[in-house]
Amino acid sequence: xxxxxxxxxxxxxxxxxxxxxxxxxxxxxxxxxxxxxxxxxxxxxxxxxxxxxxxxxxxxxxxxxxxxxxxxxxxxxxxxxxxxxxxxxxxxxxxxxxxxxxxxxxxxxxxxxxxxxxxxxxxxxxxxxxxxxxxxxxxxxxxxxxxxxxxxxxxxxxxxxxx
Amino acid sequence: xxxxxxxxxxxxxxxxxxxxxxxxxxxxxxxxxxxxxxxxxxxxxxxxxxxxxxxxxxxxxxxxxxxxxxxxxxxxxxxxxxxxxxxxxxxxxxxxxxxxxxxxxxxxxxxxxxxxxxxxxxxxxxxxxxxxxxxxxxxxxxxxxxxxxxxxxxxxxxxxxxxxxxxxxxxxxxxxxxxxxxxxxxxxxxxxxxxxxxxxxxxxxxxxxxxxxxxxxxxxxxxxxxxxxxxxxxxxxxxxxxxxxxxxxxxxxxxxxxxxxxxxxxxxxxxxxxxxxxxxxxxxxxxxxxxxxxxxxxxxxxxxxx
Numbered sequence: 001x002x003x004x005x006x007x008x009x010x011x012x013x014x015x016x017x018x019x020x021x022x023x024x025x026x027x028x029x030x031x032x033x034x035x036x037x038x039x040x041x042x043x044x045x046x047x048x049x050x051x052x053x054x055x056x057x058x059x060x061x062x063x064x065x066x067x068x069x070x071x072x073x074x075x076x077x078x079x080x081x082x083x084x085x086x087x088x089x090x091x092x093x094x095x096x097x098x099x100x101x102x103x104x105x106x107x108x109x110x111x112x113x114x115x116x117x118x119x120x121x122x123x124x125x126x127x128x129x130x131x132x133x134x135x136x137x138x139x140x141x142x143x144x145x146x147x148x149x150x151x152x153x154x155x156x157x158x159x160x161x162x163x
Numbered sequence: 164x165x166x167x168x169x170x171x172x173x174x175x176x177x178x179x180x181x182x183x184x185x186x187x188x189x190x191x192x193x194x195x196x197x198x199x200x201x202x203x204x205x206x207x208x209x210x211x212x213x214x215x216x217x218x219x220x221x222x223x224x225x226x227x228x229x230x231x232x233x234x235x236x237x238x239x240x241x242x243x244x245x246x247x248x249x250x251x252x253x254x255x256x257x258x259x260x261x262x263x264x265x266x267x268x269x270x271x272x273x274x275x276x277x278x279x280x281x282x283x284x285x286x287x288x289x290x291x292x293x294x295x296x297x298x299x300x301x302x303x304x305x306x307x308x309x310x311x312x313x314x315x316x317x318x319x320x321x322x323x324x325x326x327x328x329x330x331x332x333x334x335x336x337x338x339x340x341x342x343x344x345x346x347x348x349x350x351x352x353x354x355x356x357x358x359x360x361x362x363x364x365x366x367x368x369x370x371x372x373x374x375x376x377x378x379x380x381x382x383x384x385x386x387x388x389x390x391x392x393x394x395x396x397x398x399x400x401x402x403x404x405x406x407x408x409x410x411x412x413x414x415x416x417x418x419x420x421x422x423x424x425x426x427x428x429x430x431x432x433x434x435x436x437x438x439x440x441x442x443x444x445x446x447x448x449x450x451x452x453x454x455x456x457x458x459x460x461x462x463x464x465x466x467x468x469x
Contacts, residue, residue, distance in 0.1 A: 114289050116270035121247045124274050139356075142270025144291055146356055 009044040015063040015087050021079040023048045023056030025153075029082075030060060032074050032156040033067070041065050054081055074107050076100040077152045080133050104128040104138060111151050115143040165462035169276040170284040173297040173334040181337065184298060185305050187458035191226075194457065200229035203464055206259035207233030208251065208275075209286065210242065210266045215427060216286045216296065219452035220263050220460075227457055232258060252278045261463060264288070282463045290324045296426055297330035299455045301338070303448040304383055307422055311338035315380050319346040319407050320387030320432060322353045327426035328387045329357060336364045343368040344377050348403045351393065374407070378417040384409070384442075385424045386432055410434040414442060424448050 021029055026045050030036075035043060042063035051057040066086055067075075075082050076098040086094040105127050110117045117126040117140070128138035128147060136149040164180065176184075205224040209217050212235065221231045233255075234240050242251055248271060255262050256279040264275050269289025276283040287293040304311050316335060322328055322345055332353070335343060343366055345353055352370060353361075361368050371377065378384060386409055394400035409423065409432065425433060425445040437443055 112269060114267070114269050116248070116266075116268040116274050116288075119248075119268055122274060123247075123249050123278075124270075140270070142273050143289060144269075144356055146359075 012063045017085040018060040019083045020081045021058040026058035026060050028078050028153050072098050100133045110140045112143050112145040117142050166465040167282050171272050172292050173294040173330050178337045184458050185302050188454040191454035191457040198228040200227035203229040204259040205231045206255040206262045208264045209235045210237050223456035249278045256281050290326050291329050293326040293330045296327045297334040299452045300331045301334050302455050303451050313341050314382040315342050316383045317344045317381040318385045321351045321389050322347045323351045325387045336366050346371045381421050
């Protein structure tokens with residue numbers, strides 16, 4: 001992390017730092033992780049920080065919360081270049097670059113209301129093939145519907161609003 | 164290569180596999196009665212109404228010496244009692260050697276194929292896939308011209324919600340047509356997915372709103388029904404319906420040798436006077452449903468050998 005950032009937010013002792021989020025999408029990343037602020041975690045957001053790699057980036061720091069692999073996949077849907085640093089006792093113990101798997105299962109809902117994956121009571125899980133990671137384009141394995149990054153973000157915005 | 168295969172989308176097949184089906188179908192045209200699939204059972208699971216697809220599958224199976232069980236509406240079955248699709252399919256799987264399913268939900272056939280051991284044939288699900296109709300349509304062109312590649316196709320009507328026409332377009336992409344003209348009202352244009360697919364597969368196509376001037380180039384005119392419920396305004400529907408209606412006048416400047424196809428049912432998008440026109444092939448196309456489905460059932464069930 002660059003010096004100018006450390007001037008804004010202090011280092012965290014334990015938790016997670018998500019770096020290289022495209023500028024302006026930090027709030028969506030929090031939403032997709034289900035963090036609303038009511039959970040009590042100390043969260044720091046840095047938005048539109050200058051980045052050599054991606055122009056403008058956002059950074060999220062979450063104290064006392066580590067991410068599991070499923071959550072890493074979800075972040076890749078919104079922030080394909082994000083890096084996730086796991087911090088323990090002020091040190092980075094793990095640095096993971098999020099990676100979109102070829103197949104996305106369960107995390108995203110099909111936007112086609114007539115898709116069999118949206119039917120309650122059937123033994124079927126929404127499954128998508130990643131057709132393109134930038135811009136994000138998912139193809140439903142069941143009905144062929146295209147799902148975009150905006151669709152994914154809006155699904156997580158809706159579900160956060162319901163909480 | 165065919166035995167026990169599921170038939171979910173026309174794109175599950177290659178050009179050479181489809182041509183194999185056509186060659187077998189051409190032989191099946193002469194078969195009125197046989198024992199090729201004697202002792203085999205076809206289950207027809209039609210959760211949505213169907214006339215041609217269901218009856219032609221049944222006739223095909225009977226002509227091959229097999230038997231047929233099934234239902235043609237959910238009413239009166241355990242589905243009406245709330246049984247889910249997967250459980251219904253499991254039951255049919257235990258009773259039959261091959262299952263044809265039609266369902267209003269998209270992806271229902273894929274789900275059925277995941278659940279069933281027996282091959283599952285998609286008899287139409289939602290608005291995208293109707294692979295056996297596409298096979299029948301492609302066979303009709305193949306039989307007529309001896310080829311599909313290099314021909315000009317004009318498709319009109321409802322290109323957005325019609326599963327038969329969508330499947331036909333996907334099928335055409337496997338054969339390098341010369342050009343595909345997609346002619347419809349803006350509300351009934353092909354879906355983004357289909358358009359993207361055509362672009363990525365290198366098919367030369369053009370999206371148009373009017374049939375004016377293009378029938379001179381057409382080898383095949385494929386017409387589909389425009390459904391009233393697709394239009395929020397009934398007046399708009401009446402207007403659109405008239406614009407895309409095919410009558411003898413529309414055909415005056417058509418290319419010589421052009422054929423007219425329609426997956427049926429037809430309402431009034433092709434006027435009745437056209438039925439006697441030399442270009443009309445839609446009834447022949449419907450009749451082709453039998454040999455093509457016979458060929459498919461024969462190949463999926465491994466012919467007569469057990």
